[in-house]
Amino acid sequence: xxxxxxxxxxxxxxxxxxxxxxxxxxxxxxxxxxxxxxxxxxxxxxxxxxxxxxxxxxxxxxxxxxxxxxxxxxxxxxxxxxxxxxxxxxxxxxxxxxxxxxxxxxxxxxxxxxxxxxxxxxxxxxxxxxxxxxxxxxxxxxxxxxxxxxxxxxxxxxxxx
Amino acid sequence: xxxxxxxxxxxxxxxxxxxxxxxxxxxxxxxxxxxxxxxxxxxxxxxxxxxxxxxxxxxxxxxxxxxxxxxxxxxxxxxxxxxxxxxxxxxxxxxxxxxxxxxxxxxxxxxxxxxxxxxxxxxxxxxxxxxxxxxxxxxxxxxxxxxxxxxxxxxxxxxxxxxxxxxxxxxxxxxxxxxxxxxxxxxxxxxxxxxxxxxxxxxxxxxxxxxxxxxxxxxxxxxxxxxxxxxxxxxxxxxxxxxxxxxxxxxxxxxxxxxxxxxxxxxxxx
Numbered sequence: 001x002x003x004x005x006x007x008x009x010x011x012x013x014x015x016x017x018x019x020x021x022x023x024x025x026x027x028x029x030x031x032x033x034x035x036x037x038x039x040x041x042x043x044x045x046x047x048x049x050x051x052x053x054x055x056x057x058x059x060x061x062x063x064x065x066x067x068x069x070x071x072x073x074x075x076x077x078x079x080x081x082x083x084x085x086x087x088x089x090x091x092x093x094x095x096x097x098x099x100x101x102x103x104x105x106x107x108x109x110x111x112x113x114x115x116x117x118x119x120x121x122x123x124x125x126x127x128x129x130x131x132x133x134x135x136x137x138x139x140x141x142x143x144x145x146x147x148x149x150x151x152x153x154x155x156x157x158x159x160x161x
Numbered sequence: 162x163x164x165x166x167x168x169x170x171x172x173x174x175x176x177x178x179x180x181x182x183x184x185x186x187x188x189x190x191x192x193x194x195x196x197x198x199x200x201x202x203x204x205x206x207x208x209x210x211x212x213x214x215x216x217x218x219x220x221x222x223x224x225x226x227x228x229x230x231x232x233x234x235x236x237x238x239x240x241x242x243x244x245x246x247x248x249x250x251x252x253x254x255x256x257x258x259x260x261x262x263x264x265x266x267x268x269x270x271x272x273x274x275x276x277x278x279x280x281x282x283x284x285x286x287x288x289x290x291x292x293x294x295x296x297x298x299x300x301x302x303x304x305x306x307x308x309x310x311x312x313x314x315x316x317x318x319x320x321x322x323x324x325x326x327x328x329x330x331x332x333x334x335x336x337x338x339x340x341x342x343x344x345x346x347x348x349x350x351x352x353x354x355x356x357x358x359x360x361x362x363x364x365x366x367x368x369x370x371x372x373x374x375x376x377x378x379x380x381x382x383x384x385x386x387x388x389x390x391x392x393x394x395x396x397x398x399x400x401x402x403x404x405x406x407x408x409x410x411x412x413x414x415x416x417x418x419x420x421x422x423x424x425x426x427x428x429x430x431x
Binding site: 014015017018019021045046047050054057063066067069072076077079080111114115 | 202
């Protein structure tokens with residue numbers, strides 16, 4: 001991952017923790033990073049997705065009280081879902097939105113499993129479901145918007161939105 | 162990955178294993194200080210970004226005021242603009258005064274030493290909930306210190322760098338606070354979550370907590386001083402012969418609306 005791309009991710013993390021997390025969408029904190037990682041994985045392949053997920057996740061971990069690795073692992077799960085979807089689906093907005101929603105569920109589930117593994121608390125199924133649905137809705141809205149921008153940056157000529 | 166023979170699935174699995182290993186390494190006490198130092202590196206850009214959004218917000222609000230005034234009455238635009246700006250300034254000062262006054266009242270009634278800090282970042286993307294403040298070990302802030310606003314308890318300092326600190330808020334499910342209901346005098350433990358706070362209550366025969374009743378820290382365990390406002394009872398579930406009863410609480414603070422906090426660097430009871 002180039003320095004410029006890493007810097008862009010850094011700016012996005014800053015935007016999320018200093019502004020967007022304070023403007024919750026429908027009562028659920030927005031997760032634009034999640035949508036960006038999904039689209040990034042789709043446009044740049046698994047290697048790019050892993051780099052974006054780990055880079056953004058570790059930066060997010062440093063901005064939270066969570067142990068380093070928790071958000072990186074969750075974003076990696078989201079990137080894995082996106083990589084699997086990208087192998088079988090064309091990069092059209094509806095598919096990307098659906099993939100982002102599925103990736104959001106994987107992201108939230110990974111956070112809940114990390115919490116369980118580290119002995120924070122037993123996540124309530126209703127709470128995890130609520131967070132998953134909120135994150136899925138947010139990511140599904142943002143991902144199709146990010147697709148043309150990141151697609152252009154990736155120089156992919158096969159994107160049709 | 163495209164050029165190597167390692168399949169994408171294997172790459173994801175390998176990186177996940179590495180991250181899991183890192184996660185467990187950072188759970189060890191030895192890594193607490195390095196983790197706090199690394200978090201401290203994020204504080205200056207976060208502070209800069211927070212200031213930038215504040216400036217941008219002010220700029221946008223002034224722009225909005227001017228355009229609406231022009232549309233209404235061109236001849237009085239300048240005068241209206243000045244008045245709007247003055248009102249906005251007074252409102253901002255009024256809100257700030259209210260926050261500072263409640264913080265000052267808390268400081269006077271509390272009696273211990275404290276440090277005021279500004280919230281420069283917030284993380285509430287997952288199940289954890291934390292704030293980053295612009296005061297750290299150089300201001301006497303250390304892990305374990307209690308963080309409040311004039312309204313009540315915010316949480317506890319989980320890590321402190323030189324010029325910043327992480328605050329684990331009451332909305333984080335990992336935090337437990339021993340508390341009691343002010344009128345019915347029921348004791349219990351409050352735990353957080355992105356929804357309402359939950360209080361596990363030790364039953365007392367014939368005693369129930371009423372909706373709207375204040376819940377305060379009990380001081381049991383010594384982690385939180387006694388008498389800090391936690392929230393108010395929303396509902397109370399009483400079951401016959403239950404080992405523990407439960408109450409849903411409305412938190413005295415809301416994590417997205419906290420801008421200034423007080424860190425209790427020493428309490429009168431200690």
